[in-house]
Amino acid sequence: MGTSTLPAVLTIAGSDSSGGAGIQADVKTIAAHGLFAECAITAITAQNTCGVRSIQNIDPAVVADQIDMVFEDIRPAAVKIGMVSSSAIIEKIAERLKRWGAQNIVVDPVMVATSGARLIDAGAQEALTLQLFPLATLITPNIPEAELLADTPIKDEKSQEQAARLLVQQYGCAMLVKGGHRVNEASDVLAYETSDGLQTTWFTHPRVDNPNTHGTGCTLSSAIACGLAQNLSLVDAVEAAKRYLTGALEAQLDLGQGSGPLDHMWRYRRGYC
Ligand SMILES: Nc1ncnc2c1ncn2[C@@H]1O[C@H](COP(=O)(O)OP(=O)(O)OP(=O)(O)O)[C@@H](O)[C@H]1O
Numbered sequence: 001m002g003t004s005t006l007p008a009v010l011t012i013a014g015s016d017s018s019g020g021a022g023i024q025a026d027v028k029t030i031a032a033h034g035l036f037a038e039c040a041i042t043a044i045t046a047q048n049t050c051g052v053r054s055i056q057n058i059d060p061a062v063v064a065d066q067i068d069m070v071f072e073d074i075r076p077a078a079v080k081i082g083m084v085s086s087s088a089i090i091e092k093i094a095e096r097l098k099r100w101g102a103q104n105i106v107v108d109p110v111m112v113a114t115s116g117a118r119l120i121d122a123g124a125q126e127a128l129t130l131q132l133f134p135l136a137t138l139i140t141p142n143i144p145e146a147e148l149l150a151d152t153p154i155k156d157e158k159s160q161e162q163a164a165r166l167l168v169q170q171y172g173c174a175m176l177v178k179g180g181h182r183v184n185e186a187s188d189v190l191a192y193e194t195s196d197g198l199q200t201t202w203f204t205h206p207r208v209d210n211p212n213t214h215g216t217g218c219t220l221s222s223a224i225a226c227g228l229a230q231n232l233s234l235v236d237a238v239e240a241a242k243r244y245l246t247g248a249l250e251a252q253l254d255l256g257q258g259s260g261p262l263d264h265m266w267r268y269r270r271g272y273c
């Protein structure tokens with residue numbers, strides 16, 4: 001008779017054949033946090049560290065079934081949403097998450113891969129903001145995504161923070177504007193509503209000198225979902241996720257000919273687990 005349990009985290013995202021981003025990065029991240037990973041695959045991408053060759057979206061009804069089968073049986077304590085490339089898929093995800101009253105939803109608005117390939121069409125972008133953003137606890141745009149969503153340029157810390165504030169007002173949920181695309185720093189700003197009004201918290205870090213950053217956004221958002229699944233506050237969950245991500249970059253894994261993947265299991269190799 002089983003007596004032990006552990007929180008489950010569901011990732012709803014695309015498959016990356018090279019294992020560095022998407023579902024594969026999420027599952028590794030969740031496992032590295034000692035939690036139970038579940039997944040609903042939205043698309044299969046044929047990609048590697050150099051680029052994306054083809055994308056096959058999954059039938060929206062099959063995406064819905066995956067979510068239902070997960071919630072009917074092993075209910076996740078948190079949900080991470082990554083690549084959702086069609087409006088029909090987004091509609092189904094929103095419908096099923098509402099039906100199940102899913103909580104602790106982290107949305108990484110994946111639009112363009114590090115390699116430059118577009119992963120979402122224009123119609124899907126609108127569906128994402130209209131249907132999934134209202135369900136989110138936290139949204140984690142990078143700088144180009146935040147510029148697009150807030151319709152404002154980001155050139156420095158001040159404009160990064162302003163964009164984060166604007167997006168909270170626009171979408172009514174917490175926003176983490178990630179600074180991985182800035183030159184010297186990799187500092188992210190979290191903006192969120194409290195009973196005292198809109199607050200911001202910075203997570204500052206110098207850039208790790210590592211060209212292998214494939215999957216950083218996927219890894220960070222699923223690590224935040226892990227923190228929320230363990231009942232950390234939003235600020236603590238982001239702080240812990242940033243530490244995990246930085247360690248995975250500092251491990252200096254060097255695989256592939258393009259921007260390679262992170263070392264998701266760095267804590268095991270260093271003997272921390
Ligand atoms: N060279 C780096 N050194 C340290 N942290 C980094 C570096 N590059 C990215 N990060 C961090 O990685 C996280 C993801 O940020 P980024 O802005 O790269 O998101 P993204 O573009 O969505 O990621 P992805 O490359 O997966 O699409 C952030 O916490 C960011 O600060």
Ligand SMILES: Cc1ncc(COP(=O)(O)O)c(N)n1
Pocket residue numbers: 013014015016021022023045082083110112113114115213214215216217218
């Ligand atoms: C299936 C999938 N999901 C997300 C990303 C974004 O990650 P990155 O920008 O690091 O390539 C990706 N490349 N592939």
